[in-house]
Amino acid sequence: MKKTILATAVLALSAGVGLAQDRTVRMGTEGAYAPYNFTNDAGEIDGFERELGDELCNRAELTCEWVKNDWDSIIPNLVSGNYDTIMAGMTVTDEREMVIDFTQDYQPPTPSPYVALSEDVDLETGVIAAQTGTLQAAFVAETPATLIEFATFDETIAALRSGEADAVLADLEYLAPVVEDSSGELLFVGDRVPLGKGIGMGVRKSDSDLRDTFDAAISSMKEDGSLNELLIKWFGENTATY
Amino acid sequence: MTSCLHTIQDYGLRSLGIGERLLPREGFTLCEQVTLIGSGMIWNIYFGVLALLAGFFLATALALGKNAHSRWLRKPAEWFIFLFRGSPLFIQFFFAYFLFLSLKSVHPFFAPFTAAWAGALVVLFLNTAAYSAEIFYGALQSIPKGDIQAADALGMSGWSRFRRITWPTMLRLAWPAYTNEAIFLFHATTLVFFSGFPAWQQRGDALYYASYFADKTFNPFIPYPILAGFFILCTLGIIALFGLINRRLNRHLPQEARQKMRLRFNLIR
Amino acid sequence: MFSFCADPATLDRLPWFACYLTTGVHMSFYVAFAKVVVLLLITAPVALAFGFLGAMAARAHFLPVSLLGKTYITIVRGVPDIAFFLFFVIALDQGVEWLRHKVLCSDWDQPVRQGSDFVVCAQAKLPLNSAAQWVHETYGFALAIITFSIVFGAFAANVIFGAMRAVPHTQLETGAAYGMSRHQIFRRILIPQMWVYALPGLSNLWMVLIKATPLLFLLGIEDIVYWARELGGTKSGRFTSYPHGDWRMWYFLVLLVFYLCFTRVSEILLERIMQRLTRGQATAGGEAQRKAGLL
Known part of the structure; x- marks a missing residue:
């Protein structure tokens, strides 16, 4: 099982290299939901998702740029193509999955x-x-x-x-x-x-390459324990990890 | 068709808490969206009509105050009008809600004001009174001198001159602009649940339900145009109603002048 | 900002505030004030242009054009601005990209609508995906200006339409008597003369426009209300060096003062413009000015 995951990861990571050449990935977030994402004193986007997202982009060898968007219109603007991903503490639900795709969760479901x-x-x-x-x-x-x-x-x-x-x-x-x-x-x-199925990164349904790329990057962070480190850093010792 | 009638039975009065307790959670037919958003319009009409009616009387008083010779009447009226015309309704709702919350802890009399049906109504009432007062004040200033002189010549003074000459003339002059204010106020009622006051048990206005559907379906292109459609219909209703009143206000004018005024009114609004 | 701001937790009240009020986020807050003013200053003439076009169309003798103008005025005036802002910007953005897509990528074989996704080719994106962040922000700003202008243009069209009809007919006839063509009468008499009748309505509209700016955050612009909510909200010491409680009240008070001052300044300026326009006009105001000059 693990081997297949790793194999897809390698495959998808190489696909990511292909992606990197022709596009900048724009990461949509809300910037007002500490500790997931918030605007720090310097006026920059900060938080668990900023750190995680930067690391994911790093592993997938993508150039990423953060974009703030109002929560209410965050999904309509994604499907309209104004940015390519949502990392905004968004819980995976059936309703949302009808409209957009999610990567695997990067935080386990917390009641x-x-x-x-x-x-x-x-x-x-x-x-x-x-x-x-x-x-x-x-x-x-x-x-x-x-x-x-x-x-x-x-x-x-x-x-x-x-x-x-x-x-x-x-x-x-x-x-x-x-x-x-x-x-x-x-x-x-x-x-x-208990609500929802954990928090994942949202992408357009038509953008399955990008989803696979990030899925693989999340898998690799789960593998080497770096995701758990980030979770503990931002949510404390008692938080649920993988 | 029958299922839509059923939906109307279930949700037609949902904004008042009558009918089905749970809002639709999946499927979201067009009929459900139209019915619930229409149900929310009850609140928009409630706020619009009551605030406008009550505001009309306060506005007349304020306009007279601003037009008065006495400093003690003029200054408070001027400041009231400036404060409410000079700040966004958004901010007025914010402060009003804070104020009502703290008043509530002082005396239980204020308890209903933290709910939208009373609190938001008070804010909208004061707001439209200020805007209308400015319009009425402008009209008072442009009342033809001759009208007042004629009233004096007939021996009218005080209350009777005001009731028979000043007030009707003021209304006649202010009416087109006042119609505009009524439209603006009616549109402003959408802000009540959007920014100012909490919604209890999912009873909200038309915008509340429209954004509920936009939030569930992630498609803003259906619920908001439905909302827009309802508002266009109501705006046309306001224009027609105010047109009728305008005709009555000008019924004493010679036929030709009246005809012209009406025609012009219809096009200018 | 200041050198002593390294460890805010140790500071006294006054230097603490000096540091707090000069953080990066507060700078964004101050910039937002400039954004609002700039947006208003650009929107006003653009909306006026829309209004002018709308009024001209409504006056046209050619029925379809006149109907188009009147429909624009009626529909847009009938819709609350919030409802309009909530879906129109996305629609406008998609419309522009769709047009570019048709022109630039004619060999594209996939559908543009895939389920709920709106997909155009990479070259048709506006701005391009790789463009710098400031380009994206400027584009968003431009979309906001257009949206605001369309809404307020409809109201302006209504005012201008009325003002054109209010110009005394005798003045136009005088022009005709001098042998001017219809076009000349329109340009040399109707346009210059209508302003005095349009200004009260337009001033009122300007006041309403100022008060509509808190809705800018719906259009994706981080305006002053957005920042006031964001900065005023309770801040935990874990995520900022400047923790505080619920200070929204104070931030909104600042906004209140800003709007009141802005309104007052506008009132004074508009009053001056009105005085100038009234000079020599055949209106009650012009008559009053003439008498005052004679005395």
Whole structure:
């Protein structure tokens, strides 16, 4: 099994060399989703995906350029050809797979936690805040709980603090630093909710060469353990690795 | 066809929380998109109509205030108009939501204002009052001197002069510009859930549902044009309604002048 | 920026802010103000041109052209600008690339639409995939200007159309009496005379245009509202040297002041232009100026 993976990897890597000669790969990201991708003090795109993406391009011998795009239109702009990949903490879901292709995941699926001000909130029927258009919002909509949607993530936390919402449901890696910084005010409560199939890189369906190239590069990073190192560096010791 | 009727039954009033609880999650027929976006229009019309009606009266008061001789009436009216006309609605919604949240913790009376149906309505009401007041003020300034003098000659003064002469003339002069303001306000109602206020239980306006579909299908070329279609229809409705009112406002004018005014109005809007 | 900014965690309040406000991201924030102003200054004349064309088309005697003009005015005015921005830029971009594709790659055998993908040949991409980032940004900026201009052009067309009709008929007849041709009357009398009637409507439109700029981020431009949200949001010490809480309130306050100042300056300038245009006109304002001059 491993051998075949390696063989395809070598094959695809050589295909990557062919690609490199005639195009620059434009990498689309949001730039506002720490620690996955964010704009650092110097105004550059930084984060787990920036570091990972640069290394992947390096291994595939591609010239890569980072492009910021608003989250809401990130997929329409990919299929329209304004950039070639999406690395924006995007969870692989069936819905998204109908429209674009994903590489294998570069972060294992992590269940989403609830955050609240106290342990004894009613997650079953209470008011749960989530960001509009996220997997978490879609999940809460199907539970008996009352969903309240905000345009940005900051507003969901502000709503929790002001008592508008009883709890917030969001990605673990995104909530973790917020809970850590709140010095005990915010707590993880209840059971975590498994959503999606891990995080992968999105590419156009018509661009299968590029997908294979990056797939191979991700495989090689999984093989030699460098992906795990990056995961631990950005998400801490306890994060799920390969 | 019957399945579409069924969809209308399920989702026609979804924006008010009546009907099917879960939004469609796959398939996404054209009928579903049109029905849900249309259902969201209920909120746009609600915000537009109520804000415009209430704003009309405040605008008249503000315009008179700005036109007053007394500094104590003029300055507050001028500042109010400047503040609301000078800043984007986007930012007004942001501050209003923060303000209502902090007021809520002071007194439970303010609790409904953190929800869009009351809070956003207040902001839109103040906003359109400011814009309309500026239009009315401009009209007050251009009321023909002769009209007022004639009223004086007839012994009218105070309230009766205002009600019978100043106010109707002001409206007549301001009407075309006021029609434009009504259209702008109606379009501005799409900002309510887009930036300002949270949506509860997926009850939102037309834009909320349009972006829901755009988000699920990743195809902006169907839901947004549907939304645009609804708004074009409603805009034409506003123009027709305001045209009727305009005709009534000018009904005393000689037939020829009236005809000309109406014709011109239709083309200028 | 400053040499003492090496370790912000140790700084006092004042130098901390000096360092904080001069970080790279804040520079982008300040540049965004310039972007907004530049965009407005370019959009205004372009939208005016669209408006002029629209009004001319609507006035045309040839029915199809006139219908085209009127349809443009009615449709675009009827759609909320947000709804328009959310799909139009992508459509415009695809349209341009499709045209280039037809011209440049006539031997291309694959379909342009593959499922939900829009695929054109590499040469037809605009800008080319290999182009520098600033080229891409400038192109995005140009698309935003065109989109804004189309929307506000429709409103401007409506105003100009009305203003052309408001020019007193006697003035045009005077031109005819002097033996001017239709074309001459249009260029020498109608155009110069209509501005005084169009300006109040156009000024109002300019004010509305200023207030539409927060929607720029929908068009892919990192404008001031984008940065205010981004910079004002809670920042964890893990990802920045300048951690802080939810400061959006303060950033939005800065935006509020900016917009109010911009509005005030515009009001003063437009007032001056109106004064000049009114001079010698047969309107109430012109009459008032004449009397004031006589006294």
